[in-house]
Amino acid sequence: MGLLHFGERPFTGHRRSVQVHLDGQERAVLVQLLTQLDDLLDDGRAPATDPLAELLGLCDLSGSDAFATPTAPPEDPAVARLLPEANRDDPQLATEFRRLTEIGLRARKRSGARDAAASLQRPDPVQLTTDEAWTLLKAITDLRLVLGERLELRSDPDAELLHRRLLGGDAPDEWLATASIYEVLTVWQESLVAAMSRRRS
Amino acid sequence: VSIAPVEVERPEVHELPAADTPWVTIVWNDPVNTMSYVTFVFQTYFGHPKQKAERLMRDVHEKGRAVVSAGSREAMERDTEAMHGYGLWATFRKDD
Numbered sequence: 001m002g003l004l005h006f007g008e009r010p011f012t013g014h015r016r017s018v019q020v021h022l023d024g025q026e027r028a029v030l031v032q033l034l035t036q037l038d039d040l041l042d043d044g045r046a047p048a049t050d051p052l053a054e055l056l057g058l059c060d061l062s063g064s065d066a067f068a069t070p071t072a073p074p075e076d077p078a079v080a081r082l083l084p085e086a087n088r089d090d091p092q093l094a095t096e097f098r099r100l101t102e103i104g105l106r107a108r109k110r111s112g113a114r115d116a117a118a119s120l121q122r123p124d125p126v127q128l129t130t131d132e133a134w135t136l137l138k139a140i141t142d143l144r145l146v147l148g149e150r151l152e153l154r155s156d157p158d159a160e161l162l163h164r165r166l167l168g169g170d171a172p173d174e175w176l177a178t179a180s181i182y183e184v185l186t187v188w189q190e191s192l193v194a195a196m197s198r199r200r201s
Numbered sequence: 202v203s204i205a206p207v208e209v210e211r212p213e214v215h216e217l218p219a220a221d222t223p224w225v226t227i228v229w230n231d232p233v234n235t236m237s238y239v240t241f242v243f244q245t246y247f248g249h250p251k252q253k254a255e256r257l258m259r260d261v262h263e264k265g266r267a268v269v270s271a272g273s274r275e276a277m278e279r280d281t282e283a284m285h286g287y288g289l290w291a292t293f294r295k296d297d
Contacts, residue, residue: 081290082285086293097278097281097282138286138287141234141238141287142288145231148232148233153232153233154232186235194237197237
């Protein structure tokens with residue numbers, strides 16, 4: 001697992017908050033990944049730092065923008081997984097849906113990644129509100145989807161194979177690094193879900 | 202008093218006219234999202250009790266997909282977009 005170790009409980013749920021127990025190094029890795037997620041989703045369409053990006057995205061629909069509204073799935077399969085086709089039989093429906101929703105969805109995923117990174121960079125002890133915890137949970141999900149695509153996980157057996165191959169250790173360094181991060185994110189995500197759902201009951 | 206059979210008024214079963222055929226949102230299985238996460242999303246977004254959310258999740262996991270909501274096209278588009286926001290692969294279509 002290299003530099004990253006598994007804390008006993010990365011997240012714990014409390015009455016009104018989720019407490020983050022990741023250490024500084026773990027948080028730094030997560031922040032770096034979240035920044036990469038924001039960059040990956042940058043299609044040059046809307047300014048990344050503008051809180052009104054979503055609103056501007058809507059302006060695109062008027063056709064006054066120099067950029068055409070998206071009609072085809074993104075070329076990068078990992079980005080396409082985050083912004084998937086909404087109909088598998090009717091390409092026209094899928095295109096129409098994409099034209100209406102992709103800009104907003106992309107902007108929300110990007111601002112979510114940035115907000116999650118910002119919340120993790122607050123001074124100790126880091127406590128997240130329910131909304132902040134959901135923002136982090138969704139962003140970790142998106143990261144796992146991107147890495148899962150890079151690792152070519154296409155079926156449930158693929159995911160099981162990944163675990164065995166990782167334990168075996170006889171794989172290229174780059175693959176091992178990506179797969180290790182993927183597994184760590186899985187552990188963190190499971191812990192975050194447990195912390196959040198315990199809070200509900 | 203008559204012993205003749207009584208004419209019972211049976212309520213008519215109304216078939217939905219074709220135009221009102223509801224649309225459905227479908228969530229597809231994927232190898233990345235964990236069972237606990239998918240269950241938690243169904244509980245949170247649809248407000249299902251845990252058992253119902255788990256049953257839906259199992260359908261997705263074991264059958265490869267499950268219908269998670271039904272209604273107007275607009276509502277299904279909203280649900281589909283929300284599911285994409287959660288990282289679940291959802292599609293919507295007219296229910297046949």
